[in-house]
Amino acid sequence: MFTRTRRTALRATAVTAAAGGLLLAGTVPAFAHVTAQPSTAEQGGYAVISMRVPNESDTAGTTKLEVTFPTDHPVTSARTTPQAGWTAEVTKGNLPAPVEVNGRQVTQAVTKVTWTAQPGTRIGxxxxxxxxxxxxxxxxxxxxxVLPATQTYDDGRVVAWDEPTTPGGAEPEHPAPTVTLTPAAAGGHGGHDGAAAAGTEDTAASTTDTTARWLGGVGLLLGALGLGLGGGALLRSRRPAPTPAPRSEDKVGSDT
Structure with missing residues (x-):
């Protein structure tokens, strides 16, 4: 009985492990894609989008990444952040035709951002x-x-992540990093207004904190004054009562 139960458990474990291995094998290629994170942002707003770059080679390291921006739906501003061991360059260029952005005509926009590894640095x-x-x-x-990207390895290999994803279709071998743009919330303009709201909240919190500290200081002062007055009253109550002066009739009785 015990042996039969043990064999059944071992078979179940083997089947589970095999299924898990197939699932992992099916998902590994997705981990090697260059992607944009997060994959969703608001139209017309500002957002921090990270280009996530995995290294898919077992022997070489990534030393360069180039990201191309669209010119038909341009982005006019791109700012990088310091990255240890890497240099970043934002390239702007003239658009084929003027494009209206937030109510104004734009003739120049971001066309490319390039990150290059310094000597001794790579994504291993x-x-x-x-x-x-x-x-x-x-x-x-x-x-x-859509942000097509080109990944360069230190062995000379170059991989272009630029294939469009067909709606409802299978994912291509080298899909282009893509951010889905959703309509902005009513009365808002994405991350830009979010940052302004955060600043307003910080100012309000700072004002409230200052007021609370001021009221707390006044309360401590009043408490100290009350303690002093109470202490003085207690000391006065403990003093011996003064001896009353002898009355005139007492003096007369004593002389007699």
């Missing part, structure tokens, strides 16, 4: 690096921001 096998970008205003005339 089994590693990944996030390259953050502060972008905005994000396009409003489309529901996607």
């Amino acid at each position: 096998p089994g590693q990944f690096v996030d390259f953050p970008l502060s972008l905005g205003p994000l396009p409003t005339g489309t529901d996607q921001l």
